[in-house]
Amino acid sequence: MTVTIGCGRSLNETTMKEKVELRPAYVWDCPDCGREIFHRGLVPEMTPEKEEELRDDFGVQPYEEGNFIMMPTRVKCPHCNESFPTLHFGDEDV
Numbered sequence: 355m356t357v358t359i360g361c362g363r364s365l366n367e368t369t370m371k372e373k374v375e376l377r378p379a380y381v382w383d384c385p386d387c388g389r390e391i392f393h394r395g396l397v398p399e400m401t402p403e404k405e406e407e408l409r410d411d412f413g414v415q416p417y418e419e420g421n422f423i424m425m426p427t428r429v430k431c432p433h434c435n436e437s438f439p440t441l442h443f444g445d446e447d448v
């Protein structure tokens with residue numbers, strides 16, 4: 355159960371700890387330094403009609419839930435400062 359407090363924040367009723375909002379993210383391994391890097395995915399705002407259109411375009415089934423997220427076309431490693439173009443998971447480099 356959740357207890358809502360000021361500013362829309364909420365606490366778990368049992369632990370009284372503040373809940374954190376999980377956001378979709380991409381993860382990649384830097385080819386230069388080998389570190390695992392997390393990158394926020396952008397969740398675009400859209401009308402229900404546009405979302406339905408995208409669900410049709412991508413063949414999303416009615417029982418499937420979730421958000422459409424936009425992947426970055428380039429990412430930059432915060433450790434070695436190198437940037438790289440991106441490739442979607444499962445796609446082949448052409």
Ligand SMILES: [Zn+2]
Pocket residue numbers: 384385386387388389431432433434435436
């Ligand atoms: Zn790196």
